[in-house]
Amino acid sequence: MTSLSIQNPATGETIAELPADDAASVQRKAEAARAAQPGWAATPLAERQACIARFREAVVRELPRLAEVLTRETGKPIRMSRNELNGLLGRLDFFVGMVEPVTAVETVYDQDGMMERIEHLPLGVVANISAWNYPWFVGCNVIVPALLTGNAVLYKPSEFATLTGLEIGRLLHEAGVPREVFVPLVGGGATGAALLEQQIDGLFFTGSHATGVRIAQALGARLVKLQLELGGKDPTYVCDDADAKAAAESLADGAMYNTGQSCCSVERIYVHEKIHDAFLAHFVAAVKGFRVGDPMREDTYIGAITRAPQLQVLDAQVADAKAKGALLHTGGHRLPGPGNWYAPTVFSRGDHTMALMREESFGPIIGIQKVAGDEEAVRLMNDTRYGLTAGVYTPHAARAERLLAQVRAGSVYWNCCDRVSPRLPWSGCGDSGLGLTLSSYGIETFTRPRAWHLRRP
Numbered sequence: 461m462t463s464l465s466i467q468n469p470a471t472g473e474t475i476a477e478l479p480a481d482d483a484a485s486v487q488r489k490a491e492a493a494r495a496a497q498p499g500w501a502a503t504p505l506a507e508r509q510a511c512i513a514r515f516r517e518a519v520v521r522e523l524p525r526l527a528e529v530l531t532r533e534t535g536k537p538i539r540m541s542r543n544e545l546n547g548l549l550g551r552l553d554f555f556v557g558m559v560e561p562v563t564a565v566e567t568v569y570d571q572d573g574m575m576e577r578i579e580h581l582p583l584g585v586v587a588n589i590s591a592w593n594y595p596w597f598v599g600c601n602v603i604v605p606a607l608l609t610g611n612a613v614l615y616k617p618s619e620f621a622t623l624t625g626l627e628i629g630r631l632l633h634e635a636g637v638p639r640e641v642f643v644p645l646v647g648g649g650a651t652g653a654a655l656l657e658q659q660i661d662g663l664f665f666t667g668s669h670a671t672g673v674r675i676a677q678a679l680g681a682r683l684v685k686l687q688l689e690l691g692g693k694d695p696t697y698v699c700d701d702a703d704a705k706a707a708a709e710s711l712a713d714g715a716m717y718n719t720g721q722s723c724c725s726v727e728r729i730y731v732h733e734k735i736h737d738a739f740l741a742h743f744v745a746a747v748k749g750f751r752v753g754d755p756m757r758e759d760t761y762i763g764a765i766t767r768a769p770q771l772q773v774l775d776a777q778v779a780d781a782k783a784k785g786a787l788l789h790t791g792g793h794r795l796p797g798p799g800n801w802y803a804p805t806v807f808s809r810g811d812h813t814m815a816l817m818r819e820e821s822f823g824p825i826i827g828i829q830k831v832a833g834d835e836e837a838v839r840l841m842n843d844t845r846y847g848l849t850a851g852v853y854t855p856h857a858a859r860a861e862r863l864l865a866q867v868r869a870g871s872v873y874w875n876c877c878d879r880v881s882p883r884l885p886w887s888g889c890g891d892s893g894l895g896l897t898l899s900s901y902g903i904e905t906f907t908r909p910r911a912w913h914l915r916r917p
Contacts, residue, residue, distance in 0.1 A: 464619055464646055469535040470755050470764040472798040476623060480647035483654040489643045490658035493585050493612040496640035501582050501610035508608050509556050514635035516552045519545060526627055533623050534592055535764025535800070537755045540718055548596045552604060554882035555903065559608040562903045575914040580907040582610035583685060584661035589652050591666040592618035592766055593721045599628055601897040602664045607637060609906045614660070616645040616652055620766050660684060669891045687895030687905065690888065691820045692848030693727045696877055697837040697863065698739055699854035700732035707853040708742035714877035716750055716804055719763050720824040724849045726877050728810065728817050729828045730837045736830045740808055743828070744789045747804045752795065762824055765800040774802050774823045781807050781816040786827065812843055838866045847889025851877045
């Protein structure tokens with residue numbers, strides 16, 4: 461049996477060696493999940509809800525240790541790991557509270573002896589290939605509503621967040637979810653490929669566009685329900701009437717939080733020429749104030765880059781931006797020592813000839829471009845193959861809504877950024893993916909409707 465080696469990206473130290481699932485073990489586990497799913501679907505909803513409530517209690521009870529596990533394997537600053545776990549609690553409450561009304565049988569017609577109603581059935585066996593940057597958030601966005609609606613789940617956490625994935629599995633099993641109903645799989649690409657070969661009823665993936673396309677090609681002929689949460693190159697426009705300092709401080713956090721390793725990180729900023737210089741000065745000052753260092757320290761804001769190959773992407777974007785005339789204000793280089801470290805990096809004089817302004821960075825780097833007005837800003841915001849989030853900073857709601865209505869994105873923000881709510885759907889346009897999670901729609905997506913036509917004799 462092959463093994464999976466887990467490294468601490470902040471130190472380069474190997475922290476675990478785990479046996480990996482091969483094709484044979486993936487098949488055995490998938491067959492067991494298929495056999496167990498009908499019994500789980502027949503379990504009363506109240507008991508499934510109780511399992512998730514007990515899971516929530518365990519997360520609260522073990523939160524400090526769970527945060528340390530997450531920080532050690534991803535390099536996420538410890539306070540951000542705790543933020544993720546604390547933020548998860550509201551999502552769990554939302555799913556538990558909303559699953560009953562969302563999945564209740566609906567009578568849509570009852571007249572002249574004919575009744576029509578809609579029933580919501582579980583998909584069956586759901587496969588989830590998840591992400592490393594927010595493994596509790598992203599994983600549970602799929603796992604929890606899938607389980608609540610009666611599905612069995614084959615869960616392959618990212619190989620860069622496997623220890624956290626195993627903790628999710630342990631806590632769910634201890635909370636009463638049968639081991640054959642929620643099944644963690646350990647491994648990298650080969651394990652994921654083996655999962656795609658199984659008899660599944662839905663595949664929910666979070667990760668890169670390139671991998672998402674390969675998954676879609678692999679499953680296309682089988683007509684399996686497919687949901688792809690992919691990347692973004694998320695823009696924000698700062699209008700001439702915005703508070704330059706407040707916008708700069710908000711967007712510096714939106715660009716650099718979690719070391720820039722968020723699908724909805726602010727990745728390109730357009731600033732009206734009237735306040736560009738003031739905004740830039742405040743933005744650079746804010747970024748220079750972020751502490752880089754040991755992710756286990758309470759005052760660390762910038763942690764390690766989780767995946768070492770991403771350093772090459774950042775190097776290439778910096779070199780390309782410099783060669784094409786961008787002005788570097790801070791950072792622009794790797795940091796010395798063991799582990800994967802990159803200095804927070806800010807460029808102005810960005811333009812769309814640069815990869816920095818067009819291709820996903822997924823790191824602590826940002827390009828800022830001066831614009832003459834609203835029309836130019838909207839045109840540049842839409843000049844992308846992605847469409848995940850977009851934002852506008854202005855004190856005037858009507859102006860913000862007019863501009864945001866023209867932008868192609870799944871989520872839009874006024875005077876805020878890098879924000880996700882369990883009450884709102886999380887979706888994207890273009891190369892940012894297919895389908896959605898969160899909101900009532902993110903519960904319903906794990907069901908299929910059955911139409912009932914009932915004529916009274």
